Amino acid sequence: xxxxxxxxxxxxxxxxxxxxxxxxxxxxxxxxxxxxxxxxxxxxxxxxxxxxxxxxxxxxxxxxxxxxxxxxxxxxxxxxxxxxxxxxxxxxxxxxxxxxxxxxxxxxxxxxxxxxxxxxxxxxxxxxxxxxxxxxxxxxxxxxxxxxxxxxxxxxxxxxxxxxxxxxxxxxxxxxxxxxxxxxxxxxxxxxxxxxxxxxx
Amino acid sequence: xxxxxxxxxxxxxxxxxxxxxxxxxxxxxxxxxxxxxxxxxxxxxxxxxxxxxxxxxxxxxxxxxxxxxxxxxxxxxxxxxxxxxxxxxxxxxxxxxxxxxxxxxxxxxxxxxxxxxxxxxxxxxxxxxxxxxxxxxxxxxxxxxxxxxxxxxxxxxxxxxxxxxxxxxxxxxxxxxxxxxxxxxxxxxxxxxxxxxxxxx
DNA sequence: ACCTGAACACCGTTCAAGT
DNA sequence: ACCTGAACACCGTTCAAGT
Numbered sequence: 001x002x003x004x005x006x007x008x009x010x011x012x013x014x015x016x017x018x019x020x021x022x023x024x025x026x027x028x029x030x031x032x033x034x035x036x037x038x039x040x041x042x043x044x045x046x047x048x049x050x051x052x053x054x055x056x057x058x059x060x061x062x063x064x065x066x067x068x069x070x071x072x073x074x075x076x077x078x079x080x081x082x083x084x085x086x087x088x089x090x091x092x093x094x095x096x097x098x099x100x101x102x103x104x105x106x107x108x109x110x111x112x113x114x115x116x117x118x119x120x121x122x123x124x125x126x127x128x129x130x131x132x133x134x135x136x137x138x139x140x141x142x143x144x145x146x147x148x149x150x151x152x153x154x155x156x157x158x159x160x161x162x163x164x165x166x167x168x169x170x171x172x173x174x175x176x177x178x179x180x181x182x183x184x185x186x187x188x189x190x191x192x193x194x195x196x197x198x199x200x201x
Numbered sequence: 202x203x204x205x206x207x208x209x210x211x212x213x214x215x216x217x218x219x220x221x222x223x224x225x226x227x228x229x230x231x232x233x234x235x236x237x238x239x240x241x242x243x244x245x246x247x248x249x250x251x252x253x254x255x256x257x258x259x260x261x262x263x264x265x266x267x268x269x270x271x272x273x274x275x276x277x278x279x280x281x282x283x284x285x286x287x288x289x290x291x292x293x294x295x296x297x298x299x300x301x302x303x304x305x306x307x308x309x310x311x312x313x314x315x316x317x318x319x320x321x322x323x324x325x326x327x328x329x330x331x332x333x334x335x336x337x338x339x340x341x342x343x344x345x346x347x348x349x350x351x352x353x354x355x356x357x358x359x360x361x362x363x364x365x366x367x368x369x370x371x372x373x374x375x376x377x378x379x380x381x382x383x384x385x386x387x388x389x390x391x392x393x394x395x396x397x398x399x400x401x402x
Numbered sequence: 403a404c405c406t407g408a409a410c411a412c413c414g415t416t417c418a419a420g421t
Numbered sequence: 422a423c424c425t426g427a428a429c430a431c432c433g434t435t436c437a438a439g440t
Contacts, residue, residue: 009404033433045435046405054433105349109356134384136376141385144349145342148306152345155310175337183335184342191392210423234414246416247424255414 010040012050016060020097023061027158028099055110062107065100066117069093079127080189086124087146087185090117094150099158101150108147118143128192138192145184153177211241213251217261221298224262228359229300256311263308266301267318270294280328281390287321288347288386295351300359302351309348319344329393339393346385354378 018040022031033054037044051057069092074085094100107113122139130138219241223232234255238245252258270293275286295301308314323340331339357378 032431034431042404043406044433045407048434049404109353111360133376137381137384138388140350140353140381141346141388144353144385145345148345148349149341152310152341156312159312175334180338180341183338184345187339187342187389187392187396189392190395191388191390194391194395195388233412235412243423244425245414246426249415250423 010042010046010050015040015047015050016057016064019057020061020064023103024098026098028102055107055112058103059107059110059112062104062113063116065097065104066090066093066114068096069117070120072120079124079129080193082127083121083124083142083189083192084185086120087142088181090121090146091150091181094146095154099154101147101154105147105151108143125192128196130192130195134192134195138188142185142188145188149177149181149184153181211243211247211251216241216248216251217258217265220258221262221265224304225299227299229303256308256313259304260308260311260313263305263314264317266298266305267291267294267315269297271317271321273321280325280330281394283328284322284325284343284390284393285386287325288343289382291318291322291347292351292382295347296355300355302348302355306348306352309344326393329397331393331396335393335396339389343386343389346389347382350378350382350385354382 015036019031019036022036022039033047034044037047040046047057051060069086069089072085072089074082077085094104097103104113104117108118118139121142122135125135125138216237220232220237223237223240234248235245238248241247248258252261270287270290273286273290275283278286295305298304305314305318309319319340322343323336326336326339
């Protein structure tokens with residue numbers, strides 16, 4: 001489908017894969033078109049034959065980063081368990097690549113990239129029998145939380161590894177990110193639960 | 202307090218105010234050190250006498266953007282009303298400056314700037330009588346939602362005004378941002394409510 | 403189909419030196 | 422206390438031309 005290895009030069013897939021490697025090894029700030037070109041041993045201008053802009057390349061990376069989260073099954077569980085499973089699957093997918101959350105967040109902010117991640121979260125909420133508007137709004141809320149949380153988590157990883165922390169003005173040290181994430185998802189799921197038709201007021 | 206107009210040249214306050222004007226008129230991508238220097242009629246290098254880096258300048262702007270949200274009073278109301286009021290006040294403060302949410306989000310991500318906004322949200326949650334861990338986690342969740350939502354909102358404003366929308370893959374058009382925001386806050390408040398000692402299971 | 407070469411119009415930051 | 426001048430080491434993107 002991606003049509004690789006046909007001729008002499010690089011394919012679009014080659015470029016995307018090289019970009020993903022730079023991202024993983026050096027991070028988003030070091031993923032420049034010039035550096036990418038250098039590792040492929042071409043001129044920077046050559047990249048513009050494969051992608052019309054850097055943002056479109058990042059959108060492609062965004063799709064590749066999110067993709068693995070599609071292989072998630074919460075067998076026979078209720079909507080809340082489904083939703084939680086998908087939220088964690090998305091987090092795992094974002095964490096699998098350096099600065100993954102930032103790449104995906106910026107792509108979504110620009111209205112680019114596929115809507116696969118959002119769709120999956122939305123489908124899980126639909127299982128709860130909520131109306132269309134609620135589904136859309138709850139999906140947006142959850143997505144903002146996930147991207148915001150993982151972004152923050154990855155930023156901290158970066159600065160911790162550099163030993164340059166700015167004194168995190170947010171309370172006691174530690175508090176495992178995974179537990180914080182679980183808390184946030186739980187908060188949203190419970191908020192949603194309280195909107196169920198048969199919820200106790 | 203900021204010691205302005207003492208001598209012949211510009212004060213730190215002058216620089217920050219000029220930067221905020223560029224931000225409001227042209228947006229964050231156009232807020233460059235070189236452009237800022239030009240409007241102040243100095244060389245770019247002169248700015249580094251006032252701020253050690255562009256990020257530290259953005260941290261100062263972040264504090265100024267958030268500041269107005271301090272003047273919020275929810276008289277005699279319960280913790281949930283307090284929290285909602287503070288969330289909306291923060292949103293208003295972010296919306297008052299072009300790309301305000303992005304400036305604040307990036308500053309927080311780097312562990313820079315004051316923690317005033319986060320502190321205010323945290324204090325409102327404390328009123329509910331939650332334990333320390335819950336307060337910290339809920340604050341982080343709410344902050345991620347607010348910054349993520351308003352960021353997205355402002356990005357859309359920008360691209361709508363340019364007519365370059367990428368086809369928003371998120372559902373029906375419209376759905377007033379204010380209503381979406383209120384929904385998200387409500388979701389989180391209700392989720393928090395369900396954690397109250399005397400909550401019905 | 404894929405790339406080169408050269409250019410355009412920019413960036414943030416440093417640093418010795420000036421007043 | 423505040424700024425200049427000059428440099429360093431970069432950016433993304435365009436476009437005619439080459440194979």
